[in-house]
Amino acid sequence: xxxxxFMQIAFLAAFLVAMVCGPVGWFLVLRGQxxxxxxxxxxxxxxxxxxxxxxxxxxxxxxxxxLAGGLLMGLAGERIAGRDVVIGLVLSLALGLGALxxxxxTHAAGASAALxxxxxxxxxxxxxxxxxxxSMLSLAVLGFLSxxxxxxxxxxxxxxxxxxxxxxxxxxxxxxxxxxxxxCAQVTGILLVFTLMVAPxxxxxxxxxxxxxxxxxxxxxxxxxxxxxxxxxxxTNAPVSFWIVLMGGVFFVTAETVxxxxxxx
Amino acid sequence: MTIPxxxxxxxxxSRGGHDVLRDVSFKVPQGSFVGVLGANGxxxxxxxxxxxxxxxxxxxxxLFEGRKVRRGNSAAGYMPQMRNMPGxxxxxxxxxxxxxxxxxxxxxxxxxxxxxxxxxxxxxxxALSLAHRPVATLSGGQRQRLLLAQVLLDDPSLLLLDExxxxxxxxxxxxxxxxxxxxxRKRNMTVLLSAHDINPLLGFMDYVLYLAGGKALLGPxxxxxxxxxxxxxxxxxxxxxxxxxxxxxxxxGGGGLFQSHDCTGHHHNASL
Numbered sequence: 001x002x003x004x005x006f007m008q009i010a011f012l013a014a015f016l017v018a019m020v021c022g023p024v025g026w027f028l029v030l031r032g033q034x035x036x037x038x039x040x041x042x043x044x045x046x047x048x049x050x051x052x053x054x055x056x057x058x059x060x061x062x063x064x065x066x067l068a069g070g071l072l073m074g075l076a077g078e079r080i081a082g083r084d085v086v087i088g089l090v091l092s093l094a095l096g097l098g099a100l101x102x103x104x105x106t107h108a109a110g111a112s113a114a115l116x117x118x119x120x121x122x123x124x125x126x127x128x129x130x131x132x133x134x135s136m137l138s139l140a141v142l143g144f145l146s147x148x149x150x151x152x153x154x155x156x157x158x159x160x161x162x163x164x165x166x167x168x169x170x171x172x173x174x175x176x177x178x179x180x181x182x183x184c185a186q187v188t189g190i191l192l193v194f195t196l197m198v199a200p201x202x203x204x205x206x207x208x209x210x211x212x213x214x215x216x217x218x219x220x221x222x223x224x225x226x227x228x229x230x231x232x233x234x235x236t237n238a239p240v241s242f243w244i245v246l247m248g249g250v251f252f253v254t255a256e257t258v259x260x261x262x263x264x265x
Numbered sequence: 266m267t268i269p270x271x272x273x274x275x276x277x278x279s280r281g282g283h284d285v286l287r288d289v290s291f292k293v294p295q296g297s298f299v300g301v302l303g304a305n306g307x308x309x310x311x312x313x314x315x316x317x318x319x320x321x322x323x324x325x326x327x328l329f330e331g332r333k334v335r336r337g338n339s340a341a342g343y344m345p346q347m348r349n350m351p352g353x354x355x356x357x358x359x360x361x362x363x364x365x366x367x368x369x370x371x372x373x374x375x376x377x378x379x380x381x382x383x384x385x386x387x388x389x390x391x392a393l394s395l396a397h398r399p400v401a402t403l404s405g406g407q408r409q410r411l412l413l414a415q416v417l418l419d420d421p422s423l424l425l426l427d428e429x430x431x432x433x434x435x436x437x438x439x440x441x442x443x444x445x446x447x448x449x450r451k452r453n454m455t456v457l458l459s460a461h462d463i464n465p466l467l468g469f470m471d472y473v474l475y476l477a478g479g480k481a482l483l484g485p486x487x488x489x490x491x492x493x494x495x496x497x498x499x500x501x502x503x504x505x506x507x508x509x510x511x512x513x514x515x516x517x518g519g520g521g522l523f524q525s526h527d528c529t530g531h532h533h534n535a536s537l
Contacts (some may be wrong), residue, residue, distance in 0.1 A: 030352050146372045151367030154352055154360060157345035158415060161317045162368040163337025208354040208399050211363065211373040 006121050010240075012257025013123045014226035016135040016185045018196060022222035023142055023215040024180040025201030027173065030154050036073060036174065036200045039087045039094075040181045041193040043069035046094040048115050048185075049101035058115060059127055062190075063134070063182040065094075070178030118189030118241045120230070131183055138179050141172070148175055150211055187201030187226060192241045196222055203255040215232050221251060268331040270295045270423055270455035271316065273481075276325035278308065278315045284323070284479060284482040285311045291474065291483035293457070298449060299368075299483070301459040303476030309459040310346075312476065313425045316457075318344055335369065342421030342454075344412050346428045353401025357392065357411050358383055360400050363483065364415040386414040390444060406437040413445070424449065426458040430465055438465040463490065464511045490514070 001007055011079075028034050038073075047065020048058040049090035069090070102112050114122060152159040152169045160166050184193045204214050229243035236243075271293040278286045285308035293299055301309050314320040315327055318336035328336045329341060344510040352360070358415075362375045362383040375383065387393050395403060400411070409429060416424060426445065430438045446469045449456045460466055463473070463486075473490060474483045477498045482489055489495075490512055495503040499516075506513040 032351065062447045143372060146367055147366075147371045147373045150363050150373045154355075154363045155345070155367075155415065156349065158343060158364060159367060160319060161337070161341075161343040161345075162339065162364075205352075207355055208356060210356070215373070238399045 018222035018226040022218035025197040026218040041190040043094040046097040049098040066178035069173040074174040203252040206255040277323040287479040293490040297471040339419040342416035357395040476516040
């Protein structure tokens with residue numbers, strides 16, 4: 001299986017993406033903002049299809065779209081971004097725009113399937129390089145941000161009194177989510193970003209590990225799920241995203257069950 | 266003559282565009298235990314935010330231990346009002362440790378020092394037994410102790426406690442006040458504790474700081490909580506009733522002043 005170049009690239013890409021998705025997802029779940037990443041991925045869809053139309057790479061358009069969306073959501077603040085109606089409107093507007101762009105794009109069918117459900121076997125070396133760069137950047141930002149972000153998430157008023165700027169923190173985090181979402185969509189497609197961003201992190205959070213261990217385990221579990229998805233897809237011919245979704249669910253339910261048993265004991 | 270822990274001179278503080286406190290002046294001596302009283306919306310939280318440097322006064326100056334207040338001063342410990350805590354699966358220790366130098370950029374890893382500091386703080390509030398329990402399984406009083414432990418991490422000389430007694434049952438209230446009072450004495454901390462009801466604080470307070478109608482009055486309980494003084498402060502007839510050992514502040518028409526404010530459409534802070 002690893003003799004093929006596309007498989008080597010796929011494993012590398014899955015690793016680069018998942019190791020960022022895990023910890024970023026951990027904060028998403030902790031902050032109760034999982035819906036934000038879902039909405040951002042749809043905005044990314046409009047960006048990606050727009051980029052296709054202009055002859056640019058979909059990743060560029062996706063990242064551009066999610067970053068702009070993340071920035072706007074951050075600037076709007078919790079008052080607006082937290083409202084499900086507004087998020088829902090933005091989400092459908094973005095999908096509608098994407099549909100419009102695809103309408104004008106000639107190879108629409110193949111492109112839309114790849115965007116919606118992911119096409120990890122189609123990742124090129126140049127996209128892989130971009131993924132590596134974005135992942136390194138995200139990890140660096142996370143390494144710098146995670147401590148005050150945790151403080152601001154758990155104890156906002158106290159963090160503010162200690163000199164943490166909650167607004168800046170919220171905006172920076174959403175931009176980090178934006179980049180990660182764009183990356184994640186390369187593996188799982190925009191419709192299933194949730195599975196790699198949220199499912200592993202949610203399962204790990206159930207375990208009640210200390211924050212640092214939780215972040216590491218989220219990264220580990222996300223990478224495990226992504227790689228196992230590739231292997232299973234190789235042997236069964238079912239799509240990678242399907243296997244990742246399935247494992248996300250299985251791990252979550254397992255974590256929940258284990259914790260219930262442990263609590264009772 | 267020692268420097269007062271806090272000195273307000275002609276301070277005006279606003280929130281959301283209108284003045285909450287106008288031309289307020291008072292001095293809090295070092296090491297004193299002050300009950301901050303007033304109805305909802307009287308400016309208790311705004312007062313604290315002013316002391317923390319989060320709201321700049323529109324006029325006047327606020328001095329903390331002789332220096333102008335500044336944001337992020339770790340000598341001023343702040344315990345916000347209790348609300349639902351996110352991260353219910355995290356342990357009490359993780360929760361407290363997150364506040365240990367939590368504002369510093371880097372990874373959320375307190376190391377041995379952070380852990381030791383968090384454990385010491387938990388021990389100081391008799392909460393070591395909560396260290397390894399998920400926060401979601403703790404009662405209101407137990408979470409309160411975690412919050413208090415977080416404040417103690419920085420070894421502050423001033424404690425600002427925003428409604429620590431809200432949503433506690435009477436037995437927990439008296440536990441909480443006693444604990445805070447003992448800690449403050451031991452560590453020589455000045456305490457400003459805001460509350461709805463004066464009664465759980467009776468016998469502990471050196472002074473009461475009463476906020477009403479944009480004004481503030483600091484003094485011993487027997488001088489401030491009188492019908493004459495409060496009537497002057499509110500600018501409306503107010504009566505102080507003593508029933509047994511308990512005090513009740515009643516507005517004309519018979520409603521308890523604090524309670525009546527709860528029902529007039531002001532947001533009830535504890536429920537936010």
